Amino acid sequence: MSKIHVTTKVNGDPVEFLADPRETLLDCLRDRLGLTGSKEGCGTGDCGACSVILDGRLVCSCLVLGVEAQGKAVETIEGMAQGEDLHPLQRKFIEHAALQCGFCTPGILVAAKALLETNPDPTETEVRYWLAGNLCRCTGYDKIIRAVMDAAAELRGEAA
Template sequence: MTKIHVQTTVNGDAVEFLADPRETLLDCLRDHVGLTGSKEGCGTGDCGACSVELDGTLVCSCLVLGVEADGKSVETIEGMADGNSLHPLQRKFIEHAALQCGFCTPGILVAARKLLEVNPNPTEEETRYWLAGNLCRCTGYDKIIRAVMDAAAELRGEAA
């Protein structure tokens, strides 16, 4: 099968790779770009572990073909930290012990970042609804929600 040349921007960096037309964006990110933070939990878009932003839209990268990223921008968990500084969401997840095995954490963090971008002051109900597409089998979600709410307050400049 003929490979397709893909030119995209991943976490602000220009990236090129050759993709099989049937290859998912998740597989391209992991196998061709070397970014292994996004995980394949289900391969059917049900768990959210592979969540990334594609041109500003939150997507399950297991449901998007890699060739669809051509000419577009991709944001992954690896682009979340600013140099050596963790994003407030990442810090709050650590402070609140909002992760256990960590498999789902990259997808939840990417989804939560997008939530706070579109709604910097979400209610607990809005946060739970937004993150409903991200499944975690280890936690009871309470610490995750608390971490997101705490990060939202910090990003708004409010003391927690």
């Protein structure tokens, strides 16, 4: 089977790669581009570990074909920090001890970023609903929710 040439932007940078027509975006990110932050937990879109933002929309990259990224913008966990400066969500996850093993954390952070980009002032219920597709086996979700709420307040310019 011949490979398809894909031209896209990943984390703001123009990128080109060859993809098998049946290859997932997750596999392309990990195997073709070396972006291993997104993880495969289930391969069926149920766990959220592979969450990325595709043209402004939160998606499970295990359910999207790599060729579907053609001409689109992809944001991964690797694009959240600006150089040495962590994104407020990343800092708040550290401050609130909102992670354990870290396997699910990239997907949760990307999902939380997508939420705050569409709703900068979510209620706790909205955060819980939005992150319901991201499963974590190590933590209770309370620290994660507190970290997202605290980051949202910071991003809005409110003092903690």
